[in-house]
Amino acid sequence: MAFTAGIDAGTQSLKVVLYDATARQVVATASEPLELTSSEDGSREQHPSAWVAAMHTCFARLDAGLRARVVALAVSGQQHGFVPADTEGNVLAPAKLWCDTSTTAECAQIMDAVGGAQRTIELAGNPILAGYTASKLPWTKTHRPEAYARLASILLPHDYLNFVLTGQRFCEYGDASGTGWLDVRTRTWSKDLLRATDPDRDLADCLPPIAAPDALFPIDPAIAAQLGLSPTVQVAVGGGDNMMAAIGTGCVEEGRLAMSLGTSGTLFAYSDTPVVDPQGAWAAFCSSTGGWLPLICTMNCTVATEQVAKLFGFSTRDGDAHLDATPPGADGLTMLPFLNGERTPDLPHGKGVLAGLDPTNFSPAHLYRAAMEGATYSLKYGYDAFVRAGMRFERIVLTGGGSHSAAWRQLVADVFGLPVDVPAQAEGAAFGAALQALWASARANGDDASIADIARTHVALDPARSATPDPARAAAYANAYQRFLHYLDAVAPLQRG
Structure with missing residues (x-):
């Protein structure tokens, strides 16, 4: 074989x-x-x-x-x-x-x-x-x-x-x-x-x-x-x-929305035609399959959670316990996780900010939650630009290292108000590359299957790792996201120099 x-x-x-x-x-x-x-x-x-x-x-x-x-x-x-x-x-x-x-x-x-x-x-x-x-x-x-x-x-x-x-x-x-x-x-x-x-x-x-x-x-x-x-x-x-992650998550047909939670965070959707924003609110990329891939990129995703875990001497594998021990919104603690500068929002000179510290939320668990929430809110900021442009999606397919966290999967579902699916193959980019090789090899041998046909056949979802929005938590996150935007508006003018 x-x-x-x-x-x-x-x-x-x-x-x-x-x-x-x-x-x-x-x-x-x-x-x-x-x-x-x-x-x-x-x-x-x-x-x-x-x-x-x-x-x-x-x-x-x-x-x-x-x-x-x-x-x-x-x-x-x-x-x-x-x-x-x-x-x-x-x-x-x-x-x-x-x-x-x-x-x-x-x-x-x-x-x-x-x-x-x-x-x-x-x-x-x-x-x-x-x-x-x-x-x-x-x-x-x-x-x-x-x-x-x-x-x-x-x-x-x-x-x-x-x-x-x-x-x-x-x-x-x-x-x-x-x-x-x-x-x-x-x-x-x-x-x-x-x-x-x-x-x-x-x-x-x-x-x-x-x-x-x-x-x-x-x-x-x-x-x-x-x-x-x-x-x-x-x-x-x-x-x-x-x-390649687009292929590995099946995001090779219109209407699909994929999110990758890696060192950087990305949000992307396939299109049969170029999708250019006159203000540059997203990256108007081409796909590697003959179409286009409008994409939101944040430069600080798992890097933020990993920095907090390293600071307090625990592994991100144990991070879900910290999320379970703290409420949505981190009791008012907000992190702008721009440790490496930021692309979405466009703050290349940006720095990380912690706001709302008080004696009740000054703990490792709260800081870890604030980092995870902040990374997710940055992606939501970009997603809002997609929505304003008229794009509509019914589900999110999640990949990347952050997708291994049950707490993060639920957080994404609650913040975005969309069901979350996770492919059975966790390494979305490497798996997508293997599928592209499969597609190209098949075509060279006379098989006219499209890349969408390949994805439908080989990209399977893991139902045990799906998440659906919880209305109560979603409301709490909506308030916390508005607080994130408020701090962003206040800090952005200081970080654009």
Whole structure:
């Protein structure tokens, strides 16, 4: 029996899953943690060699007999990162990541060069926000001039792993739309924005060709041997982690709403047509399946709960007990969890804020609840923009590390007033990559099944982890959310400088 593999290179770890489509089950998984280098200027970096080493480690942990049965694989990667490479594909500097806010000034410089944020949206469908790839180029030109002078290829994290696997440089529409340069309406690079990023050179020469969503590339036999894979393995195009999570949660048809609770928080919905907001209230991304994926991103989600748990010396695995011991609204304690700056709301210089402390709520349990509530309210803030634009949804499909928490699942149901479902396969991005590989491989063999057909067949829900809104708690959270918005309005002017 043949398997497909999904590789997810995230911020905190790299994961590999092997999927048996015939049995409809994941047959093996492996994970390896990744280190993040942080600096006071907002820099957040990793060296791409760490991703490659983690990939080797993960495959080495899998049974050799299972690895030998893999026929196709795909890579999911954290969006917006910048891997500078020379003509030979050698990495010239550490990769600046999605959560890197050191290039905030460069975002404004690029947009000002074309006439401001409004004009940028007209050109590409999105403003250039903190963390987007485009802003990392002028920063590198200033701070790492030697690397910039040798720059021959602009690769995203998942593009780089595809290069390692195949020896070929290519990208795909979903991840490319997170650079800030892709006009999502036409799926073409914006010459104006590329010129605004660097008027002294044609950055288009550094961008890899964009591959079709169902394209396949042969694996490099040498890397196949190192990973214990067959030299006949085919590599699908993969995509950004949110795009792959969309596949892994079945969010490949209109009317579906998915939420990922990871280091960052995301909320996304599939569309057959571009969904651009004139004010840039959401990211107007392309999907990795031929459509579009309007998306809300917050930069502080599980990072906030993990920081509180670490501070008080307990594990997030024990966090639900703290939620159970405290009431909705945390007895008036409110956290704006903007520890890494924030994208939604758009506060790249934002800092975390605790408000409403008093002797009754100054406890580890209350602070943990406030962190979880604050991360959820930030997503609700973005969801409200979807609703104002006329989007309507009946359910939320939840994925990411936070989805393992029964308390968080119930919190989401109560705050959003929608039933919550959780896929049986917890690793949404890695599983989605395995399904994309399955789809591309099937099409290459003459099967005309759509990606929606694949998702309907293989994305199963776990009814034991579903949650439905509780009216009493929902009312309490509605009041607490208004308090969150009140503090946000008060603090935002101080954090926009």
